[in-house]
Amino acid sequence: MLLEVSGIEKRFSGVQAVAGVSFSVAQGEILGVIGPNGSGKSTLFNCILGQLRPDAGRVRLEGSDVTGLAPVRLARAGIGRTFQMLQVFGRLSVRQNLLLAGQEHRGTRLGRLLAAPDCGLGGRAEELMGFFRLGPLADAPAASLSYGQQKLLDLAMALMPEPRLVLLDEPAGGVNLTMLREMGELLVRWNRERGTTFVVIEHNMDFILRHTSRVVVLAQGRIIADGAPEAVRRDATVIEAYLGG
């Protein structure tokens, strides 16, 4: 297993946000995590990604314990992520954004001071810009891109250091339908061609059912379903959690 999450619990001043969640992610999967608002998705994500320290439970990446590791260490260990809110470096150009995303993952810091300005990552940046159709915008400041393009750049940045696993936090938020479909297709294509594993948190059911290979459903801090998208769609508990909640 690439990622194993076991028994995660997190409580905020009396409220049990996550109540013992366990699941695992196999190499090459696209796993969707869905759940109604307040089901503990974001808290779970933050516990996995080192933003919050879980009260109990373990996170293992290829068998080694990475629970509570600082975000910068997780990134170095090969876990990439995007945020719910857009997070690109607005004043840097698209190319600079990508170079920065990749540069800390190779060589030493002192070596980077003396290295060529692109750290030998120019080719990789071109490739990602090509894949995400950002090529013509290479030298434009990231802040000048459209919202959808910034979302693609955000995703490309997470992929820049060749991570083994990328966690996407609500990638569909605020994106129009056409762009959403394009993003989903690019995601699936990248997964098929490069084998990168993805975990996607989303409350857009359509996006999850269309683009993932397995779905975990959370409600009230617990997992209530885990299976193929089609099976989850017909699951009575899931329907109840969404409609009866």
Added chain:
Amino acid sequence: MMLRALLVAAGLAVLVLLPLGLKSYGIYLLSLWALNTVAAMGLNLTVGQAGQVSLAQAAFVAIGAYTAALLAPLGLGFWLALPLAVGVAFAVGLVVGFPALRVQHHHLAFVTLGFNALVILVLRNEEWLTGGTYGISGIERPDILGFSTFGALPFYYLCLGVLGAASLAMWWLLRSPWGRAFAGLRDNPLRAASLGVDVRAYTLLAFAIGSAYGGLSGAFLGPLVEYVDPTPFGLETSLALLLMVVVGGAGSFWGPFLGAALVTLLPEWLRVAEGFYLMLYALLVMVLMILCPSGLMGVLERLAGRLRRAS
């Protein structure tokens, strides 16, 4: 790009030719401007790039000045004492920065303020080493390849050379992967960390490199005035250096050149006010902060933008 290169060349020509028409006091002011610009440029890295408020730059200038003044007569000579002065400022920057950067923003301002006070305390109290309040006098101006820089004009050209070298190094640093990391942690530290950028390490480095620039400036400040004492390195100077950065526009490459010119010359213009000079100065600073907090570079950029749109 062409225009910028032309502007830099023209500016350089002015700086080379200007002192030929000035008396020695004017040349002294120009030299002071060049050294202030170096110190402000370093602080600009800390403040403008790494986003940290430091009130200790004067302390690092002091460390550079005293280290060079103490080591040069020990048979090392100025040119061996110089890298040591810069190195000591860098190392002290790392040591001070380490605890200081555990806290952010306004807290850092206090910690650095406290550090500046501590440095002054040591300079005043350790008479055996620093000469106490009287300081160290008779600091010699160095020779370059056998040429003396004793005169006002040769020493000015030396200061200009130091400014040129420091600017080139800064330009190169900002274009390097480190510069990109600095820009990233200022723009969005949360995202930078998630991409594996060690925000703390880079902030610390920015702080220490900024301190080293302070040390470099100080090493030449001693020979410029030919003595050092604790007085010019107090909080007022740290404020003045911070002011140079902010007036020029924090984070802007050419900002410190402009800011240092204004803050270095201001006392000369306010000289008519005599004893009331500092009152007037403080008042001006407050008005400036209220009216154009983004600095003069910000105002110039806005004007340029308006002109471009108009044409």
Added chain:
Amino acid sequence: MDQFLQLLVAGLATGAVYALAAMGFTLLWQTAGTINFAQGEFVMLPAFLMLGWMSLGGLEPWPAFALTVLCSLLLLGLAFKRALADPLMRHDVLTMVIATIALGLFLKESVKELWSNEAQPFPDLLPVGSLQLGGVVLSLRDIVVFLAAAGLALGLQLFLARTRTGRSMQAVAQNREVARIVGIDVPRMVLLTFLVNALLVSVAALLVTPVYLAKFDLGESLGLMAFIAAIVGGFNQTRGALVGGLLVGLLDNFSAAYLSAAYRNAFPLLLLVVIILLRPQGLLGRAEERQV
């Protein structure tokens, strides 16, 4: 043993005065989002206002003090807020840091140029003399200063915790947006904070100046000690400022007597560094969740 007790009392007295300045400083930051680097000079100015009322106005000490408090409320409370803090609120912390340092410089230089650069004797409104306690001679003044400052500090603490207005101020400090939604008059609370700070520094001036004499640079080390007290105690807690103030005062007095008088200001700095390394949120501060 005698000396120890005397130092203890003296330390508590200075510490309680630091605490007053530190509490005002913390309140300003929390409730009004204003960082005041001129806080030390804010303590120095009322001392000279009072001297002014006495020598130029020919007033007795107590009426002079009453007028001083009034002037402080107007100048250091209202005018400071309207003329400097409000316009700077729109900008970042850096501009506020620079502007308030400049304000401190302005106050210092004004007093130096317009009044005197020499230390001025200051009237003692409090009982001078000594107190015999079981063979130990203690300074009566230190005891009274401590009681007065600590009393005011505790009074403020009670005001913040128990009264409706005090709790509203705390609510504004914690979350301005929420406070506004639940119907608290936020601008009024912010103004009140500036006034409370002006009152605190006036009392601090009255208590501290007879010991240190009135001099234009009185605020330099006092301001620094107040900052340190605020951070050591915990920047998001007025209670912390109280504890931090007492701690810094004790450290200041004991280290000056037993370790080195020349470096008396250095020991509180050392304490600051230790606290930052071991407990960056301060002794009583709440830790914030990790950001990066």
